Amino acid sequence: MSEVRQWEERDAAQWIAVPDERSDKYTRGVLGVVTGSDLYPGAAVLGTEAAARTGVGMIRYLGASRPAEEVLRRRPEVVTAPGRVQAWLIGSGMDASSRPEDDAVRLRHAIEDGTPLVIDAGALDLVGDATGPVVITPHYRELAGVIARAGEDDGQAPSAADIADDPGGWALRASHLLGVTVLLKGHTTHIATPAGTHRAVTAGPPWLATAGSGDVLGGVLGALVATHEQELSGTREETLEALAALAATAAWVHGRAGERASAGGPIAALDIAGELAAVVRDLVTAGAS
Ligand SMILES: NC(=O)C1=CN([C@@H]2O[C@H](COP(=O)(O)OP(=O)(O)OC[C@H]3O[C@@H](n4cnc5c(N)ncnc54)[C@H](O)[C@@H]3O)[C@@H](O)[C@H]2O)[C@@H](O)CC1
Ligand SMILES: Nc1ncnc2c1ncn2[C@@H]1O[C@H](COP(=O)(O)OP(=O)(O)O)[C@@H](O)[C@H]1O
Numbered sequence: 001m002s003e004v005r006q007w008e009e010r011d012a013a014q015w016i017a018v019p020d021e022r023s024d025k026y027t028r029g030v031l032g033v034v035t036g037s038d039l040y041p042g043a044a045v046l047g048t049e050a051a052a053r054t055g056v057g058m059i060r061y062l063g064a065s066r067p068a069e070e071v072l073r074r075r076p077e078v079v080t081a082p083g084r085v086q087a088w089l090i091g092s093g094m095d096a097s098s099r100p101e102d103d104a105v106r107l108r109h110a111i112e113d114g115t116p117l118v119i120d121a122g123a124l125d126l127v128g129d130a131t132g133p134v135v136i137t138p139h140y141r142e143l144a145g146v147i148a149r150a151g152e153d154d155g156q157a158p159s160a161a162d163i164a165d166d167p168g169g170w171a172l173r174a175s176h177l178l179g180v181t182v183l184l185k186g187h188t189t190h191i192a193t194p195a196g197t198h199r200a201v202t203a204g205p206p207w208l209a210t211a212g213s214g215d216v217l218g219g220v221l222g223a224l225v226a227t228h229e230q231e232l233s234g235t236r237e238e239t240l241e242a243l244a245a246l247a248a249t250a251a252w253v254h255g256r257a258g259e260r261a262s263a264g265g266p267i268a269a270l271d272i273a274g275e276l277a278a279v280v281r282d283l284v285t286a287g288a289s
Helices: 009-015 041-054 065-074 101-111 121-129 140-150 160-165 167-178 213-226 236-262 269-288
Strands: 004-006 030-034 058-061 087-090 117-119 134-136 181-184 189-192 198-201
Touching (some): 009 269, 030 101, 030 213, 041 058, 041 213, 087 101, 087 213, 117 121, 117 213, 121 140, 134 236, 140 181, 167 181, 167 198, 181 236, 189 236, 198 236, 213 236
Parallel strands (some): 030 058, 087 117
Antiparallel strands (some): 181 189, 189 198
């Protein structure tokens, strides 16, 4: 049984990259994003908004044209021209069972370029094809699907209910099975690595259980991964460990932003994104003192 490390504010404060006088948008890090679809254009807006509010040098949105229009309407800072990126966020607001050929090509480009990947929702079926280091961000139903596709050792894939009964254990098993870092969402979010490390984050209120909340989390994590190129350039094990620290930090930041957005009442997902910059600012201030 591996030991669970509770991820707290002081831990998260170590994983925020603060720009200095020599920084430019490229040295800070560029996040490539392939999310959203005609069916779910809003997920692309939520993820890019969250990444921009978390802090990143540039966002390249390289998904389909309908969500691209919505993203640009909301965030004209986003660039839709292709180019180099330091990390990818893929899959939020996509449906693997009805994937258009254009999206298949876009996703293949992302998973084959060797840079770190955050894989969410409708790209989780591609986890085995990724060439770079990966962190996946499933909820319970999605993790059940991922494990079933990967083929559990004894052929007995868990149901979502099984995973809900032992989320930490299943995050660890899935991480070992797939060779990727796993962030399993829930009231407590569990982050596991193939080496058997286990972090847990309990930071946000149950009001976070609202449509689009996970799409915001994807954007936070994408921004954090894109801005830590150096920390993600070690051995495979070191890189998956750094991805786990970044994933735990994303869950903590998302939870705290949810707490602020809620103030005891209901939350709309875009409101979580609206609180992110203040949460990051407070973390940076706390880390500096
Ligand atoms: N604004 C947006 O664009 C949003 C996009 N989203 C995207 O939507 C896609 C699907 O995500 P899901 O997590 O919903 O997919 P899942 O495939 O995990 O969930 C669908 C399951 O929920 C069940 N279900 C549907 N409606 C239900 C109801 N009223 N009561 C009980 N069970 C019900 C279905 O039978 C199915 O088993 C993802 O790509 C995700 O990123 C979501 O994040 C929501 C917000
Ligand atoms: N009961 C809860 N308490 C606190 N946080 C929750 C709770 N339920 C869900 N969350 C958080 O809300 C988000 C929901 O993500 P997800 O299920 O992917 O939703 P969506 O697909 O609609 O964006 C996750 O970050 C998860 O950790």
